[in-house]
Amino acid sequence: MTGSLPGFIDVVRNLNSPALLEDNVITQAKAAGKRMIFYGDETWVKLFPQHFVEYDGTTSFFVSDYTEVDDNVTRHLDKVLKRGDWDVLILHYLGLDHIGHISGPSSPLIGHKLSEMDNILMKIHTSLLSEERENLSPNLLVLCGDHGMSETGSHGASSMEEVNTPLILISSAFERKPGDIRHPKHVQQTDLAATLAIGLGLPIPENSVGSLLFPSIEGRPVREQLRFLHLNAVQLSKLLQENVPSYKKEPGFEQFKMAERLHGNWIRLYLEENTSEVLFNLGTKVRRQYLDALRTLSLSLSRQVAQF
Ligand SMILES: [Zn+2]
Known part of the structure; x- marks a missing residue:
């Protein structure tokens, strides 16, 4: 959200407060009057204590749980997607990360979790498209992971598997001709x-x-x-x-x-x-x-x- 690298951040300034004081996109969005809603990993709420008009933080403490952490996010989805009173919606799902920690990237639980996420993504995308038809201004859907995972399902080191993560941007504002496949x-x-x-x-x-x-x-x-x-x-x-x-x-x-x-x-x-x-x-x-x-x-x- 800051676009900077650790080390660039004025660490001293951040010592007494868990809040993110360095310039970042969320703070800029708030300053511009954007109404932001957050559901998911409560770290966000600590980093941005004053920024969200509505939030529901989920603790990441219980690593053994990979169901409730995500249900606690998804339960808000139907309602919030029908509302037109927000500009930015941030969802941070923890389940996939927790499965990684429990049983690694080859776990049979992964496939099921990914198709659950797939359905959620489809729900959001469909809803954004139908909303666009009404007010004609394009939305942006961003899907990303904050880190990958190693063969053992851990992260924090610098192996390729840990530092590589997907980033997908979807918007009808992007130019795309039929048959234009982007690698x-x-x-x-x-x-x-x-x-x-x-x-x-x-x-x-x-x-x-x-x-x-x-x-x-x-x-x-x-x-x-x-x-x-x-x-x-x-x-x-x-x-x-x-x-x-x-x-x-x-x-x-x-x-x-x-x-x-x-x-x-x-x-x-x-x-x-x-x-x-x-x-x-x-x-x-x-x-x-x-x-x-x-x-x-x-x-x-x-x-x-x-x-x-
Ligand atoms: Zn983790």
Whole structure:
């Protein structure tokens, strides 16, 4: 939710309070007046004590239970999906994690749990689609795990199985032609904060080192794409300035400055209502330049953090 890495967080500030004081998407959403509802792992309620208009926290203490922890979330679903008085709904299901701890990733309990989650996902998706037909503004459905699990069902170490987790974004706002099959790609968990912030029209959390996932804005007009990329690049280069004295010599910063200059040229042409191929080609070039800048900035900021 912060888009930052542990170590970047001002640990001292967080010592006396379990609440998350670092800038993050949830706090930004609350500041923007978004009405958020939360059901699930009570850690969220401790991290965000003032943020939810309604919540029901579930303790993760009883690892042997993988039924009630999830039923306690699902029991709210039918009712909340019918209500139109919220903007963000967060559900944190614990059952799958608990099964992992009890009997590992090959447990026969896993398949059953996954199909239970499948049905829940379908219920949410169907409900969002029918709601969209009424008020014509697209919803975003995000499915993710906070971690994977090892062969023994544990997590917290750095094996591939533990640090890899699925991330699925579903929205009718995304451009998708029939037969357009997207193969999964690896992205950084830190990219999610910037992506959600841009998607919800919120400021990107200031310590976020991620770069927004481009496919999420691909369907927007070029002018908007460039504006979103610019917002992210400004935020990352500000973070770079605050943390690297010689930031001007950083390749990412130079790429960003170049992208900004080209972007200025593109806007000038655009305002002249130039609709030629020149405008199109320049737009493509600016976009590529921003994406390169974001990649380099994000990488060097992540490395910077790792050195602490
Ligand atoms: Zn666990």
